[in-house]
Structures are given as structure tokens and as C-alpha cells.
Amino acid sequence: SQTIHQWPATLVQPVGSPLSLECTVEGTSNPNLYWYRQAAGRGLQLLFYSVGIGQISSEVPQNLSASRPQDRQFILSSKKLLLSDSGFYLCAWRNRDRGLEAFFGQGTRLTVV
Amino acid sequence: GNSVTQMEGPVTLSEEAFLTINCTYTATGYPSLFWYVQYPGEGLQLLLKATKADDKGSNKGFEATYRKETTSFHLEKGSVQVSDSAVYFCALRVGNQGGKLIFGQGTELSVKP
Numbered sequence: 773s774q775t776i777h778q779w780p781a782t783l784v785q786p787v788g789s790p791l792s793l794e795c796t797v798e799g800t801s802n803p804n805l806y807w808y809r810q811a812a813g814r815g816l817q818l819l820f821y822s823v824g825i826g827q828i829s830s831e832v833p834q835n836l837s838a839s840r841p842q843d844r845q846f847i848l849s850s851k852k853l854l855l856s857d858s859g860f861y862l863c864a865w866r867n868r869d870r871g872l873e874a875f876f877g878q879g880t881r882l883t884v885v
Numbered sequence: 886g887n888s889v890t891q892m893e894g895p896v897t898l899s900e901e902a903f904l905t906i907n908c909t910y911t912a913t914g915y916p917s918l919f920w921y922v923q924y925p926g927e928g929l930q931l932l933l934k935a936t937k938a939d940d941k942g943s944n945k946g947f948e949a950t951y952r953k954e955t956t957s958f959h960l961e962k963g964s965v966q967v968s969d970s971a972v973y974f975c976a977l978r979v980g981n982q983g984g985k986l987i988f989g990q991g992t993e994l995s996v997k998p
Contacts, residue, residue, distance in 0.1 A: 778928075800948060804983050814973065815990035816929075821983045829983065862928055866984055872917045872977075873987055876928035 774799035778863045778877030790873055791836075792848040793880050795863030798844065803865040805846040806874060807838055810860040822846060823868070859882045886892045887912045891975050891989035898965055898996050906960040908949075908975035916977040918942075918951055918958040919986065923972040932973070934959075965996045 775798045779875045785791060797803055807819040820838035828838050834856050839847045846863060860881050864874040892907040909915065917936045921929040933942030938953035947962045957976060975989040 777920070806983075806985060808988075816988040818985055821985050831985075850966045864929075864986075868984060871918060872984075873931045873934055874984075876921075876930070878928045879926075881926075 774865075774875065776781075776865055776875055777800050777876045778861075778880055780880060782879065782881045783883070785787075785853050785882065787855055787884055788852045791857070791882070792849070793848040793861055793863075793882075795848075795877055797842055797847045797865045800844070800865070800867055802843060804866070804874075805809050805840060806849050806864040806866075807846065808862040808864065810879075812859065812864065816862070820848070827872060853884045855884050858882055886914070887977060887979055887987050889975050889977055889987055889989035891973075891992050894972075894991070894993040896992060896994045898994070900967055900998050901964045904960070904962040904965045904969075904994070905971055906975075906994070908958045908960065908989060909934075910956050910958065910975075910977050911948055912956075912977055912979070912981060916979060918949070919976045920949055920960050921946070921974040921976060921988075923974065923983070923991070925971070929974065965994070967996045967998055969998045970994055985994065 780796045805822045808816045822840045862879045863877040866874040887986045888911045920932040922932045933944040935942040935951035947959045957989045972993045973992045974991045976986045
């Protein structure tokens with residue numbers, strides 16, 4: 773069966789520090805991968821998606837970047853965090869050849885102080 | 886463009902009450918529609934889906950019917966339980982651009998005993 777792992781679960785970082793959140797998927801190959809952010813009291817905003825290794829599409833201009841160094845690994849990064857980067861970050865994957873829905877990780881709660 | 890609009894929360898109901906959470910969408914083409922549920926501190930789980938007009942998705946007593954004429958996908962449950970307390974997200978899938986999901990802002994449901 774397929775599983776998605778996201779870590780860390782919780783993170784507190786000072787303003788100006790770097791960020792690296794990692795997401796890996798097991799049990800499938802060549803998935804579409806997504807990073808979403810959920811700000812407090814707000815809905816889900818798609819940040820990045822990837823249809824293959826090294827292929828990243830950015831949805832909104834921001835202080836973050838994403839990379840896909842391996843087929844089932846998706847990394848969200850920042851060189852210098854802002855207070856506005858606080859939120860709940862969710863990684864998701866979808867089997868492009870089968871099924872329409874996306875499957876989500878457990879999320880990372882990021883607080884920038 | 887593509888967008889999803891949900892009724893605002895929070896929604897507070899007594900146990901065994903009838904639930905409706907409204908969802909309307911704007912989309913080009915023929916999107917697939919989804920309801921996801923997020924329990925406190927967790928990621929999103931797929932609740933149900935519908936892929937074409939007049940399809941009814943159902944799961945765990947929840948139902949939603951894809952209404953093309955009214956561009957709606959309202960979520961209903963005949964008798965809610967305390968364990969249904971969560972945030973519910975309506976979403977549509979865009980067929981191109983990596984199959985990304987576009988979410989509504991979420992509706993928080995609180996069920997009291």
C-alpha cells in the first residue's frame with residue numbers, strides 16, 4: 773500500500789532562519805506531488821506541484837521554493853523565513869495513472885517567531 | 886478561472902441533527918469534485934468524490950451530488966455524531982496542469998452531545 777511521510781510534525785523557527793520540510797511517498801512510482809499551505813483560519817493554498825523529477829511549478833510568488841531531487845521526494849525550502857510563513861504545510865501525492873483524488877500527509881505546523 | 890466557494894463556519898449542531906454544508910464552484914470544462922475532512926491536528930482525508938454530472942458520492946453516511954446546472958456539490962448527512970466534528974473542505978480537480986486540487990476555504994463543524 774502507498775504511504776506518505778512528512779516531517780517534522782511541528783517546527784518553531786526564528787525569523788530569518790532557513791527552512792527545509794521533507795515529504796516522501798512509498799509504494800508508488802512517478803506520482804504527482806503537491807505542497808499546500810493552510811494559514812490560521814483560512815483554506816488551503818496550493819504552493820507548488822511537480823509532475824516529475826526536477827519539474828516544479830509555482831502557483832504563487834512567495835518566499836519559498838520547492839525541489840524534487842528523487843521521484844518520491846519533495847522538499848519545501850526557504851533561505852530566510854518571514855513571520856507570514858507561519859502555517860500548516862501539507863504535502864500530497866496523486867497517482868496520475870489511476871484515481872483522481874490526492875492523498876495527504878499529516879502536515880507540519882510551522883511557527884515563525 | 887477555477888474556484889470553490891463554501892458556506893462559512895463555524896457550524897454548530899446537536900448530535901443527530903441534519904447537516905448541510907454548501908459548496909459551489911466555477912470551472913472551465915468538466916471538473917471532478919471532492920469533499921475532504923480534516924480532524925484536529927491532522928492532514929486531510931478524502932471523504933467522497935464525484936466525477937461527472939448527477940453522480941452521487943457517499944461515505945460514512947455523508948452524501949453529495951454533482952449538480953452541473955447549479956454548479957454545486959453540497960455535503961449532507963442525516964444524523965451527525967460528535968465524532969464528525971472537523972473541518973470540511975470542498976475541492977475541484979483541474980484536468981490539466983498536473984491534476985491539482987483547488988480547495989474552498991473550509992467549514993468548521995462542531996457537534997455537541
